[in-house]
Amino acid sequence: MKRISLEQIGLKHKEEIYRIKKEYDNNKEDYNGAFFIKEFEDYDKLISGLDNYAKGIMDNPNYVPYTCYVAVTKDGQIVGLGSLRHELNDYLVKFGGHIGYSVVPSERKKGYGTRILKLLLKEAKAKGINDVLVTCSEDNIGSKKVIENNKGELEDKIEHDNKVTCRYWIRM
Numbered sequence: 092m093k094r095i096s097l098e099q100i101g102l103k104h105k106e107e108i109y110r111i112k113k114e115y116d117n118n119k120e121d122y123n124g125a126f127f128i129k130e131f132e133d134y135d136k137l138i139s140g141l142d143n144y145a146k147g148i149m150d151n152p153n154y155v156p157y158t159c160y161v162a163v164t165k166d167g168q169i170v171g172l173g174s175l176r177h178e179l180n181d182y183l184v185k186f187g188g189h190i191g192y193s194v195v196p197s198e199r200k201k202g203y204g205t206r207i208l209k210l211l212l213k214e215a216k217a218k219g220i221n222d223v224l225v226t227c228s229e230d231n232i233g234s235k236k237v238i239e240n241n242k243g244e245l246e247d248k249i250e251h252d253n254k255v256t257c258r259y260w261i262r263m
């Protein structure tokens with residue numbers, strides 16, 4: 092595993108985002124934790140929209156402000172993505188939580204997922220969020236371990252649409 096840091100997604104990440112997007116598409120990923128790069132027509136517009144959401148300027152009243160990040164190595168390689176919701180709404184309390192993350196398919200099982208969540212928790216703390224809700228599907232063994240590696244405490248499990256969502260609190 093290389094040393095990584097989190098950067099808010101921006102214009103300078105364009106080439107790398109297109110590279111990893113190909114990998115997600117070839118892997119037939121559903122973009123869980125990587126929703127913000129799933130579909131866009133114009134990269135510059137994507138970034139200006141995401142910049143606005145990070146500042147709390149929303150175009151959808153059902154969405155709370157959120158910041159999107161890339162996890163990059165020193166030489167600029169993106170190994171993963173993350174997002175941090177600045178607050179929770181009724182849906183996020185039940186299913187989405189504060190944080191989402193995804194590791195680029197070819198970089199999984201190297202420790203990046205655990206590291207990315209740790210870095211996202213630092214970002215949450217910097218925004219004054221001390222009790223962080225993180226959720227994952229009960230059958231997502233990798234994600235469960237990532238959360239438990241970061242001292243997640245299981246609050247409960249919610250059954251919906253033939254799925255079970257595990258809700259964890261990480262208290263800092």
Ligand SMILES: CC(C)(COP(=O)(O)OP(=O)(O)OC[C@H]1O[C@@H](n2cnc3c(N)ncnc32)[C@H](O)[C@@H]1OP(=O)(O)O)[C@@H](O)C(=O)NCCC(=O)NCCS
Nearest residue numbers: 124192193194199200201202203204205227232233234236
């Ligand atoms: C879930 C995910 C983020 C894990 O990332 P990762 O970089 O593989 O995680 P790590 O390397 O830190 O692994 C953490 C632990 O989970 C284990 N693990 C990871 N993927 C696993 C899998 N598919 N099956 C079983 N165990 C797995 C690792 O071996 C490691 O175990 P350890 O702590 O006992 O050593 C990654 O698989 C992913 O991006 N999945 C798609 C998106 C997603 O599901 N996001 C989460 C949304 S809730």
